[in-house]
Amino acid sequence: MLFGAYESTQTIINLKQKEARRLIGDAKEHISDAILHGMFYIDGDQKNISGNTAKSVLDNALETLVEHTYDHITDIEEPVSNDADIRTILNGNVGMEGMEANQAACDNVYSYLETKYEQKMPVSMATLQGRYQSIPYGWKEIDIAAIVARLIQAQRVTVKHSGQTIQPNDYHLVDYLRKKSEIGQTNISIRETIPARKMKQVKDILKDYFDIMDIPADEDGLVNCIVEHFNNEKENLEKMQSKNDSAIHPGASEIDEALSYVNKVLLAKDDNIALVNTICDLEDDLLDSKDAMRDVENFYKSQINLYNNASETRKNVIYHEKDYLYDIPVVREAVDQITDIIKITDNYRYNRIPQLNDCISVIKEEKAKVVATKKEELNDLIDSCMFEVKYKADSSVKLKDILDSAKRQFNTKKDEINRLTDLVALDAKKNAITNLKDKIMSDMDKVLNQKEVSKHDKPVTPKKRKKQVRQLQRAVVFSQANLSSAADVDHYLANIKNRLLSYINDDEEIEIK
Incomplete structure (x- = not known):
């Protein structure tokens, strides 16, 4: 009974599905027929749409719709x-x-x-x-x-x-x-085009200012050329300007002026017309500045090192080694000439700068002579000091080590002197040499005054009376003098002896420095 009822229900479902498929097919057929033979209206206008199938008719209708709506x-x-x-x-x-x-x-x-x-x-x-x-x-x-x-x-x-x-x-x-x-x-x-007259004027200015011939003919190419060349010019001017940070050189005012014009041009680089108009307005200033900069550019390219060298040489003579060089007539004349040449004026004469070479050479030659004389004097002083040390040692075995050390130290002083070229430093070596000699002599005295003490005997330390020590400068005690005979030497030494004895008594001693 149940099986029969199920079979009846299934039959009904199958019949209904079959009927649905038939109806769908009929609907598609009627729709296709309507599309093929129907009338189409696009944006209110009737349009004839051709096609053999419903799909082709719809595709053509959509294409017509798009073309009619988006006609561009x-x-x-x-x-x-x-x-x-x-x-x-x-x-x-x-x-x-x-x-x-x-x-x-x-x-x-x-x-x-x-x-x-x-x-x-x-x-x-x-x-x-x-x-x-x-x-x-x-x-x-x-x-x-x-x-x-x-x-x-x-x-x-x-x-x-x-x-x-x-x-x-x-x-x-x-x-x-x-x-x-x-x-x-x-x-x-x-785009507002630049007038042909202005384009030609700017090209002529660029040719004169930058010494170039290959200039683009189109507006964008011309603007790019302007900006590129003026940026390079600015970089070169700023590089020259930086050399005046520590000391002012000739042409500093010309550089500042040229840089101000270049900056005015570059301020207008974002507007082509303003850029061209700015260059045209500044034509006279730019070209005058370029003429004024020719000698300046050559100076910073090839003469500034000579200028600085001469300035430093002059400064060294006047402020550092004046006591040794400035009283030499040719040196003073060379220094005065350098002073005159490096003096910055409104119409600076760059053609005189090569003369600084001769001035520097004169000063160097004269300084070399003075340096050679100083070195000779110092080497003689070392030899004299060494002679005194050897004389005091007098083949003493106890002083052999000190004597060997003295030889090495004095030889080192000679090497130092031979390497020096600064006159002030050479002059300072004189005191260093005499101080070294005094120290060596003092060390010798200590060795000679030592007494051998038996290990069974207790060393007796005598009570020392505290004395006042008067310090005397050697240059004061031994004043400058010209001696030409034995009598002169005796008289000179007698005066020194009397002066020294006048300072010494039971309660006082002297220290010669």
Whole structure:
């Protein structure tokens, strides 16, 4: 009984499913027939749509709908696919056929920009993107950026980002045309061309100022040339200016003036027309400055080292070695000539700088003579000191070690003297030598005064009376004198003896330094 009921239910389900399939088939057939023989209205207008099947009729209807709604979509004949394609356009590397592509789209955008320019209304890249992605255009965002890139490369429009003019070779330009965060700050406007007369004037100025002949003929190339050369000029001027940080040199005022003109030009680099107008307005100042800088540039390139050397030589004679050199007539004359030549005046005579070589040579030659004399005197002093040391040692075995050490120390002094060229340092060696001799002599006295003490005897330390010590300078005790006979020597020594004895008594001793 149950099995029969189940079979009856299954039969009913199968019949219903079969009926449903039949109805669906009938519906498809009626719909297809309606599509094939029906009437189509697009945007309120009746359109005849042909086709052999319902699918082809619908495809043709949608295509007609798109063409009717986005009637400018075919203006994009050659779409782009990535940022690299846009950079290729900006660099002008698409060839003649590539540059002529999408001409209708370029003309449409340019015409819109012209209208807004006449209305004095700014147009942002965001505005262009919104306009040309909508009806009746339907262009892709990247293709709109590519169309603007073609206008930029053709020098028909100007791009400004946050108020600054962007050159076609700016690496960030693609971002300014595409990124949502940038397009609102990017303005596109009809380019104001520089008059041909101004272009020629600027080219002539550049030829005279930079001594160049190869100057680009197009506006963007000319602007890039201007900015590049003036940036290089600024760098060179600042490098020369930095050499005046520690000491002022000839031409410092000319450098400051030239740099001020260059900076004025570069301040206008973000606006092509302002840049050209600035150069034209500064024509006389720039060219006069360039003439004034010719000798200055040569000075900083090839003469400044000689100038500094002469200045240091003069300073050394006047402030460091004056007592040894300045009283020599030829040295004083050379120093006076250096002073006159290096003096900075309004019309500085750069042609006199080579004369500094002779002045320096004279001073060096005279100094070499004085140095040689000083060294000879010091070597003689060392020999005299060594003779006194040897005389005191007198073949004493007890003093042999001190004598050997003295020889080494005096030889070291001679090596030091031979290496020196500074007269003040050489003069200071005199005291060092005599002090060394005194120390050696004192060490000898200590050795000679030592007594051998038996280990069974206790050393007796005598009580010393505390004495006052009077210090006398050797130069005071032994005054300068010319001695020509034995009588002169006896008289000189007698005077010294009497003077020394007058200081000595039971309660006082003297120390000669």
